[in-house]
Amino acid sequence: MELDRREFAQMMFGGMTLAGLTSFGLPAEAAASAGTVLKQADAIRNPQTSFAVYVKLTNYVRGKVREQTSVTTYSRPTGGQFNTLVHINAPSADRGKILLRNGNILWLYDPASKASVRISPRQRLLGNASNGDVVSSNLVGDYRAKLAGTEAIVDGEKKTRDCHKLQLTQAAKSAPYSSVEFWVDQASSQPVKGKYYTNSGKLIKVAWYRKARNQMGASRPTEIVIADGFDPNKVTVMQMGNYRAKDIPQSWFNKEWLPNFKA
Amino acid sequence: MKRLLMHSVAATLAFQIAMPAMAQDFDLPPDLPGDSVADLPQDDAVAAPDASDEVPEVAAPGATVPELAPATELAFDEPDAGGIDGLSATLKLETRFFSNTNLDDETEGALRFQAHYFGDYSLGERASLNFNLRARTDIVDGQEYTFSDDFAIDIQELALTxxxxxxxxxxxxxxNIRNGVATGFNPTDWFRDNSLVASSSAAPADRRNERLGVVAFTGTTTIGQTLIQAGYRPEIDAEPDTLWTDADVIGMGLDRTNPSEVWFLKVTPYINDNLSLTANAVLIDEDPGIGFELSGTLGDNLVLYTEVMGQYRLSLADEALGGSLGTPGFRDDIGVDGDKDWYFQAALGGNWALPERFVGAEDVSLTLEYHFNEAGLTASQIDALSGATGFDRMAAGALYGVANRRQEPLARDQFFTRFAWNDFVQDADMSLLGFYAPADNSGLAQLSVDIPVGRNGNFNLRGITTFGDDRSVYGVNPTKRSLQMGFTYTF
Structure with missing residues (x-):
């Protein structure tokens, strides 16, 4: 229901807000720069072509490993965003299950019953990582970006880095968070850290992007440490590896195709 | 889907860390044992990016996903399990104890062992064999165990792609051709009739795992952004007591799954990035049917859906009573007219994942559905059914049986709800579901708790009860209560 209000407000005031950014004194070049910085960070977070990547998620509670999941995600760019299939490799109880994301459409497919269940973006499948974390997505398009200055912050490897600080506000209904504070390395455009907020302004999670490695032609973070904003004892580590270009037909991103999917 | 990992004490200590070394404002990243764990092997050989927009060279297609290096406790299974090239399969072993109480308040115990093996085997670049096999045996307190009667192998699926x-x-x-978006009842699921091989749960999700597929030939393709499926299910008329039907141990039940000839078509066009629509048409012998399912989300939390099917067919009462069962008065009272007609079925509902402001980071969801079955009974017809006496009791029994076999609501109107709370205590999941028929205030409730044990085990506690008088839609169920304990281990 809240989204209704949000969508309504966005419909009514979205254009005014964008126009207002310049009329209220934010330099046009700064607004453009915010978009450019975010776009560069997006291009580092995800290859902007069809690709597959192996992802391992480890959940910690009070420092103990509580849960591990490994998935392979298959992503295909479409209209500035990605369609994604997340194939679960482990644990064995979930092996073969598939999460399909096509815009705001999310399906969970179970190979044992050949059943697909429509789920909401809010429903979590993989520990502290939300569906939105696991599927590939660009922040550009989902959020309006505004430069909020520069800041020296401690990165995921506990080194101090000079960063652009971006203030992102939700622009698309498929965006999983209401707002995001996002830090991007000034020198390399590497994403460094993100703080993600709900509609009510509550901090829901903090993510550190680290361990940059060369993958598919770019130096990309291969590990994301996600701390739960509600309970700091809960931490999820996403490790990404074996990025590879893969031609993925559009037909795969249809729930009726899922029984035909072969990993 | 959350699995609790219970490592050895030593392993746990090895990964024990202090409270995350972060302030509440998250200025610093947490200290994690993962920091000492080797990274996933990376493709460092790839050249660093340059200014060009060219698609870079990548790892060779088909390269296997590398294992995590030294931390064995963190290591994962390879994506292709089973140790055989091309085989991707899952084996589940389950032991389940039942304590069932019947309508006379007599309780009996039973034990079921079953093995469920499903997956696919690649037969080259383009072909694969899909299989879903189950072996099960039941030992019932007070009954002599006979292997031929009490052991069964079900070939739920076996198909070439x-x-x-x-x-x-x-x-x-x-x-297993399964349609539908609703949780409690799927009007568009044409092949649910007589498909259950074993039933220990009222949860639709569990029952979907326990059904026989149909023998069919299907094709799937995409035209533009529209996915189209077409198929044919032949009628199979086989002798009883044979491998093809109901022979001991390995009867395939083809007479159950293929009792008539069916042509079908499904069309899934792209509408937008929120609405999902699948329309379908089916021809069962010469009787047509047409339907659709539609779903969409409202905000981040709410999924709304509906599915509707209209079919030219007999009503439940007509099918059960045929041309002669029951007295004329009783047949009139429950609406038997002997004619086929167009009957509509619908499910309308939503799934609401409770937002953070109510439940914080907890994963809690609520499903509510209304089910309509025009081929079922109205309130007055249900009243007549419950008042059946003498010869009509047999007719009433036949009607309950047909509704059960078809897996569709006997009452014209029905409600369904499901409340699920994942990780309600540590990683244990809880769900509570219920069916309710307002015509006679009867229903069924099921509480289920799943407690992960280790990486691959799951302990399940389940309680099922019906309510309503002994002749009501749900109260007539011969098992009034069932308490169950099960343990599943997945390889």
């Missing part, structure tokens, strides 16, 4: 192109495939064999 051939991909003509990446977007077009053909499938032939025994296939």
């Amino acid at each position: 051939y991909a003509i192109t990446p977007g077009t495939s053909l499938q032939f064999g025994r296939i």
Whole structure:
């Protein structure tokens, strides 16, 4: 229901807000720069072509490993965003299950019953990582970006880095968070850290992007440490590896195709 | 889907860390044992990016996903399990104890062992064999165990798939063709009739795992952004007591799954990035049916859906009583007229994942559905059914049986709800579901708790009860209560 209000407000005031950014004194070049910085960070977070990547998620509670999941995600760019299939490799109880994301459409497919269940973006499948974390997505398009200055912050490897600080506000209904504070390395455009907020302004999670490695032609973070904003004892580590270009037909991103999917 | 990992004490200590070394404002990243764990092997050999927009060289296609290096406790299974090239399969072993109480308040115990093996085996670049097999045996307190009667192997699925192109495939064999978006009742699920092989749960999700596929030939392709599926299910008329029907141990039940000839078509067009629509048409012998399912989300939390099916068919009462069962007065009272007609079925509902402001980071969801079955009974017809006496009791029994076999609501109107709380205590999941028939205030409730044990085990506690008088839609169920304990281990 809240989204209704949000969508309504966005419909009514979205254009005014964008126009207002310049009329209220934010330099046009700064607004453009915010978009450019975010776009560069997006291009580092995800290859902007069809690709597959192996992802391992480890959940910690009070420092103990509580849960591990490994998935392979298959992503295909479409209209500035990605369609994604997340194939679960482990644990064995979930092996073969598939999460399909096509815009705001999310399906969970179970190979044992050949059943697909429509789920909401809010429903979590993989520990502290939300569906939105696991599927590939660009922040550009989902959020309006505004430069909020520069800041020296401690990165995921506990080194101090000079960063652009971006203030992102939700622009698309498929965006999983209401707002995001996002830090991007000034020198390399590497994403460094993100703080993600709900509609009510509550901090829901903090993510550190680290361990940059060369993958598919770019130096990309291969590990994301996600701390739960509600309970700091809960931490999820996403490790990404074996990025590879893969031609993925559009037909795969249809729930009726899922029984035909072969990993 | 959350699995609790219970490592050895030593392993746990090895990964024990202090409270995350972060302030509440998260200025610093947490200290994690993962920091000492080797990274996933990376493709460092790839050249660093330059200014060009060219698609870079990548790892060789088909390269296997590397294992995590030294931390064995953190290591994962390879994506292709089973140790055989091309085989991707899951084996589940389950032991389940039942304590069932019947309508006379007599309780009996039973024990079931079952093995469920499903997956697919690649037969080259384009072809694969899909299988879903189950072996089960039941030992019932007070009954003599006879292997031929009490042990069964079910070939739930066994089909060949051939991909003509990446977007077009053909499938032939025994296939579980399942349609629908609703949780409690799927009007568009044409092949649910007589498909259950064993039933220990009222949860639709569990029952979907326990059904026989149909022998069919299907094709799937994409035209533009529209996915189209077409298929044919032949009628199979086989002798009783044979491998093809109901022979001991390995009767395939083809007479159950293929009792008539069916042609079908499903069309899934792209509408937008929120609405999902699948329309379908079916021809069962010469009786047509047409339907659709539609779903969409409202905000981040709410999924709304509906599915509707209209079919030219007999009503439940007509099918059960045929031309002669029951007295004329009783037949009139429950609406038997002997004619086929167009009957509509619908499910309308939503799933609401409770937002953070109510439940914080907890994963809690609520499903509510209304079910309509025009081929079922109205309140007055249900009243007449419950008042059946003498010869009409047999007719009433037949009607309950047909509704059960068809897996569709006996009452014209029904409600369904499901409340699920994942990780309600540590990683244990809880769900509570219920069916309710307002015509006679009867229903069924099921509480289920799943407690992960280790990486691959799951302990399940389940309680099922019906309510309503002994002749009501749900109260007539011969098992009034069932308490169950099960343990599943997945390889």
